[in-house]
Amino acid sequence: MYNSSSKWAIFYDRLGEKARSLVDPSTGMLSPRYSEDRRCPVCESGSFVARFVKDGFRYVTCDSCGLVYINPQLTQDALNRVYNDKELRLFFMNEILLASGESDQRKEFESRIKTIATYTSNSYPRLIDIGCAAGNFMMIANDHGFAVEGIELDKLYVDYATATRGLVVHKQPLWELDIHEGAFDVVTMWDILEHLPDPMRTLSEAARVLSHGGILAFTTINHECINQRMLKDRWRYWMPPDHICSFTPEILKSMLGKAGFSIVHVKHTYMFEIIEENYLRFLSLSADNDTAAKVSNKVKKGASFVLGRIAQGIFETLKSGDIIMVIARKI
Numbered sequence: 440m441y442n443s444s445s446k447w448a449i450f451y452d453r454l455g456e457k458a459r460s461l462v463d464p465s466t467g468m469l470s471p472r473y474s475e476d477r478r479c480p481v482c483e484s485g486s487f488v489a490r491f492v493k494d495g496f497r498y499v500t501c502d503s504c505g506l507v508y509i510n511p512q513l514t515q516d517a518l519n520r521v522y523n524d525k526e527l528r529l530f531f532m533n534e535i536l537l538a539s540g541e542s543d544q545r546k547e548f549e550s551r552i553k554t555i556a557t558y559t560s561n562s563y564p565r566l567i568d569i570g571c572a573a574g575n576f577m578m579i580a581n582d583h584g585f586a587v588e589g590i591e592l593d594k595l596y597v598d599y600a601t602a603t604r605g606l607v608v609h610k611q612p613l614w615e616l617d618i619h620e621g622a623f624d625v626v627t628m629w630d631i632l633e634h635l636p637d638p639m640r641t642l643s644e645a646a647r648v649l650s651h652g653g654i655l656a657f658t659t660i661n662h663e664c665i666n667q668r669m670l671k672d673r674w675r676y677w678m679p680p681d682h683i684c685s686f687t688p689e690i691l692k693s694m695l696g697k698a699g700f701s702i703v704h705v706k707h708t709y710m711f712e713i714i715e716e717n718y719l720r721f722l723s724l725s726a727d728n729d730t731a732a733k734v735s736n737k738v739k740k741g742a743s744f745v746l747g748r749i750a751q752g753i754f755e756t757l758k759s760g761d762i763i764m765v766i767a768r769k770i
């Protein structure tokens with residue numbers, strides 16, 4: 440998931456550049472050569488309202504279910520062209536996924552696995568992490584007594600997770616693996632759903648491989664949040680071509696119901712830094728290294744921390760986070 444640290448910004452700038460190279464300069468829109476029209480990937484309706492265009496990609500709102508998705512979408516060939524950049528993928532793995540100072544991510548993953556553990560009754564629950572990348576979450580789940588496997592389509596990450604970390608990671612989508620019904624107690628997907636061209640297929644398949652009463656836990660983006668309402672098309676998570684779909688708690692409830700799940704837990708995370716970037720620029724840290732700048736930066740960090748905590752509390756109550764974590768039980 441994007442955050443404002445410079446390495447993420449570099450990564451998304453480069454990805455954005457690649458996506459923009461598929462735009463026809465004469466129209467400012469994604470070239471028809473690289474794109475195809477599509478129906479709503481959740482309810483199959485072909486009826487929609489155009490919402491806005493960002494970097495040549497048009498986001499539309501489905502008339503029937505309210506899903507927001509990119510339409511026309513990139514063809515599979517064009518998507519491969521955007522993502523098939525070894526240098527950029529190596530940068531992502533080494534500078535972001537495996538970078539030191541990931542203690543925030545570790546804390547977050549630990550909190551998630553502890554929450555999941557409260558919904559599982561087995562002593563050694565079997566967990567599969569879809570979109571596991573280099574296996575950061577799997578390592579932590581393993582430490583917390585889960586028997587873990589992963590799915591990752593990028594060979595670069597699979598090789599690292601298996602060869603360096605000794606993890607079990609499959610390189611095919613769930614439906615291409617020979618996994619029998621009810622093989623797992625937990626399925627996790629962190630920041631994956633918004634990237635999928637067909638999120639319903641993955642949810643249905645997750646239901647198939649879960650045991651009765653098994654747990655699906657995931658995070659994704661929520662365009663009903665306050666930040667999106669204020670910033671409209673400038674909201675950070677409108678991020679073509681990476682974010683294909685965007686959800687709301689209501690849409691997710693309906694999707695999960697269709698796939699055979701019932702929601703048991705929802706947590707909203709409000710990204711205060713988006714407000715800082717757009718409205719509170721005076722809290723930006725100075726790059727100077729003198730004593731005055733150091734003191735000022737300390738004060739700004741403190742103010743930012745306190746305001747962020749207050750905002751998180753308020754928006755958790757209002758259920759209006761940019762990111763939502765959902766835990767659902769197979770029924």
Ligand SMILES: [Zn+2]
Nearest residue numbers: 479482501504
């Ligand atoms: Zn729809």
